Amino acid sequence: MDHTNKLFVIKLTHTLIWMFFVAVIFYVVYSGITGAINTYTWLGIVLVIGEGIVLLLFRMFCPLTVLARKYSDSQKDNFDIFLPNWLAKNNKLIFTTIFLIGLVLVIIRTLF
Template identity: 40%
Template sequence: MPAGTAHSRARALTAVRAAHTAIWAFFASSIVLIPIATLRGELIAALWMSLFVWGEVLVLLLNRMRCPLTNVAARYTEDRADNFDIWLPRWLARHNQRIFGTLFAASQLLLGHALLSD
C-alpha cells in the first residue's frame, strides 16, 4: 500500500469504488438494454451498446479477466473480499462475469439473428 494516512487511503479507495461502480452500471445496463433495443427494432442503438461492451471485453482480456480498477483499489486496502473494489453485493461481485457474460452472449445471438433477418 502507498504511504499516506488511513484517511487518505480510505478516500482514494472510495473514489476508485465509486468510479468502478459507475462504469459497471453503464456496462451492465448496456447488456440488459441490448436485447430490449433489438426486440424493439432499434438495431443501431443495440449495435452501439454492443460495441461499447466489446470494448470492455477487450480491456478485460488484456488484463487477464480483471478490471484494471481492481488493481488500483488493491493499492489502498488489504481487503480482498469479492466486492472490496466495487459497491455491489458480494454474491453479485463474485458471479458478475458469469451472469453478465451469459446475458451478453445471449444478446449477441439475438442481435445477430435480427441483423441477418432484417
C-alpha cells in the same frame, strides 16, 4: 487524500462504470427482443466487446480493481465496488451470459 478516501473514489467510479455497462448490456438485449436495432445497439456491442478486450489485457481484472489493490488488502470480491459480494463474485459470468443472449438475438434479428 488518505487510502480510505482513495478507495472510496475508486469504488464509486467502478460502480458507476458498472452501472453504465449493465444498462448497455440490457439495451442490447432489449434491441434483440424488440428488433429496434440501431446505431446505439451496435455502439453498445462495440463498447462491451471493448470492455472484454480490456479485461483480457488485465488478466480478467478490471483496471480499477488493480488500482484498488493498492489501497486494500481485503479478500472480498466486492472490496472495489459497491455491489453485494455474491454479485461481484459472479458478475462476469452473469453479465457475459446476458450480453451473449442479447448479441445472438440482435444477430438473428439482423440476418432474418
